[in-house]
Amino acid sequence: MTADPVAIARDLVRCRSVTPEEGGALGFLQDLLAQAGFEVQRAVFAEPGTAPVDNLYARIGMAKPNLVFAGHTDVVPAGNETSWSHPPFAGEVAGDKLYGRGAVDMKGGIACFVAAALDYLAVNGGKPKGSLSFLITGDEESVAVNGTVKLLQWASQRGEKFDHCILGEPSNVEFVGDTIKAGRRGSLNGTLIVTGRQGHVAYPERADNPIRGLITLMAALQVALDQGSARFAPSNLEFTSVDVGNPTVNLIPGEARARFNIRYNDCHSQAALKTLIEQRARAAAAGRVHYAFDWQPSNADVFVTQPGPFTELAVAAIAEVTGHRPKLSTSGGTSDARFIKDYCPVLEFGLVGQTMHAVDECTPVADLVMLTAIYRRIIEKYFA
């Protein structure tokens, strides 16, 4: 069976799988993989307060090692569809590009790995020397609670073991082969709440304006958290909103809040980071500002995939196909790799991310061909 990554990507883009809708995308993959001999299972996960989401696990082969490809078929909404030059769910190939929502993030990446896997199986008697698996979720772009995190638990309860994982997120910056993501920063959200005493602006001595204290504490928290580490850029705290919500011109408010997000590197654990922030606030408050922190729970802890034979194999495969050695990066936002890393080493490698989540999301057809060749080489080397 020969598989064309462009046709697979096009057909996936035509599925309207905006989170949490399955949109036919997993069904399409299920048919394709089942025809090639994969055992395919679907699993719907639900939780109070969230929409149920469909997921897929497929495996061919029983033996170790099990190389798993992970990805998501869900996409972010298209926004105003009339502002697209090609309809977002038409999967049109125009000039040398495939257009549509999910073309790079990440239906294109899934299509390339499917094509590479089917081609490898066709050439090698229909079975890998080991096992090849797909872990595909429909819940990555939104809250990500009924997706990979539960699919991994589900698979593990069934005795599934993973040895190495490629996550097909668009990792490259300029061209296919420039960047592997081998770790991600952590993400932590918090709110700083300063309380004062409400009063008339004409009699400030009778009130205590919390805005003054909030500014003092905000300034103290915007000092560098570290200088970066061997594998990571410096951590960063960014205030995202300052809220008083006071509609009255002659009223000193009783409370002021500031929300912030921290992207942190491996210089910190989540607990140590909270302690550091709270210490800095305490010093700046000097007993005169009344404040509290409200930390949101975070499941996005920092991690790094240590270099080893698997990383070397992927780097070598990319270099052999593209003539370029990729750099190992830990930049960018969080991804499902934060969950997979608890089961096996995971590398992220996919298409070029430039148009992800944008109007006219698209990928050069040549990139789909190139990525398929790279995945094909990785599979070949993995089972050599």
Ligand SMILES: [Zn+2]
């Ligand atoms: Zn993605």
